[in-house]
Amino acid sequence: MSAAPPVRPVSFAEALAAGPLVLDGGLSNQLADAGHDLSDELWSARLLADDPAAITRAHLGYYEAGASVAITASYQASFEGFARRGVGREEAGRLLGRSVELAREAARQAAVDRPLWVAASVGPYGAVLADGSEYRGRYGMSVARLAAFHRPRLEVLAAAGPDVLAIETIPDADEAEALLGVLGGLGVPAWLSFSIEGGRTRAGQPLAEAFALAAQVPEVLAVGVNCCSPRDADVAVGLAAQATGKPVVVYPNSGEHWDAGRWQGRPTFRPDRVASWLADGARLVGGCCRVGQDQIAGLAQSVRALRG
Numbered sequence: 001m002s003a004a005p006p007v008r009p010v011s012f013a014e015a016l017a018a019g020p021l022v023l024d025g026g027l028s029n030q031l032a033d034a035g036h037d038l039s040d041e042l043w044s045a046r047l048l049a050d051d052p053a054a055i056t057r058a059h060l061g062y063y064e065a066g067a068s069v070a071i072t073a074s075y076q077a078s079f080e081g082f083a084r085r086g087v088g089r090e091e092a093g094r095l096l097g098r099s100v101e102l103a104r105e106a107a108r109q110a111a112v113d114r115p116l117w118v119a120a121s122v123g124p125y126g127a128v129l130a131d132g133s134e135y136r137g138r139y140g141m142s143v144a145r146l147a148a149f150h151r152p153r154l155e156v157l158a159a160a161g162p163d164v165l166a167i168e169t170i171p172d173a174d175e176a177e178a179l180l181g182v183l184g185g186l187g188v189p190a191w192l193s194f195s196i197e198g199g200r201t202r203a204g205q206p207l208a209e210a211f212a213l214a215a216q217v218p219e220v221l222a223v224g225v226n227c228c229s230p231r232d233a234d235v236a237v238g239l240a241a242q243a244t245g246k247p248v249v250v251y252p253n254s255g256e257h258w259d260a261g262r263w264q265g266r267p268t269f270r271p272d273r274v275a276s277w278l279a280d281g282a283r284l285v286g287g288c289c290r291v292g293q294d295q296i297a298g299l300a301q302s303v304r305a306l307r308g
Contacts, residue, residue: 023286
């Protein structure tokens with residue numbers, strides 16, 4: 001008598017509990033490598049209107065490389081940012097929703113035999129300013145004002161039906177507090193991921209204190225870091241697990257650094273780092289800026305080997 005096939009998870013929370021899950025890599029480098037100019041203030045979100053098929057192809061590449069979770073092109077998308085380009089509020093909302101639809105379409109096209117998931121990216125307020133303040137935080141805004149900024153796009157993205165909200169690259173504990181306060185009632189779970197340097201947020205708060213903000217928020221399924229050096233990520237994973245008791249999400253940059261308008265240094269992102277991440281509590285693992293399909297393929301292979 002043959003064994004019954006394994007039961008597939010029906011929700012992202014179930015998939016995470018059965019994890020680990022492999023995230024994608026940097027969407028911007030995937031699009032830039034395909035020849036797209038992302039110098040616009042909207043960054044990759046510009047293509048939601050100008051070339052949506054390119055975004056679907058980028059997601060598809062990561063799914064077929066081994067990722068099980070695609071993060072949408074909505075990181076730098078906002079009502080305010082679109083308004084500066086002359087895009088009205090109704091159309092901006094449609095474009096935000098389109099970011100989720102494009103990732104879903106890539107999942108439908110992917111020739112893989114495993115569940116695929118869509119995470120709707122929610123970037124920090126500083127990303128909308130397009131002046132680098134997303135790496136500094138401390139915008140001079142109250143928690144209430146930050147919540148008022150984030151709420152409308154969170155509501156639109158949640159209504160588009162992603163599996164999870166990727167609240168990512170958050171540089172400041174105050175902004176994290178604002179975002180966490182908006183999650184209730186949206187009906188979609190989330191992960192919270194800080195941008196860090198050393199053992200602190202980019203705004204300078206101790207990481208353990210920043211992580212702890214999410215410990216008692218039921219909508220948050222995982223807490224961790226992204227858009228940081230692999231070395232900083234190595235240390236942060238254990239801190240996040242200890243501070244929250246939740247699964248950890250980790251997706252660092254390549255290890256190169258941005259200086260004088262270009263990337264410099266050598267990559268230090270290595271798929272074999274995943275063994276220590278998983279041992280310290282990581283359940284969502286991937287890459288951010290300058291981490292591409294080849295690195296995600298290697299990471300997925302390492303995860304499969306570690307799971308046996």
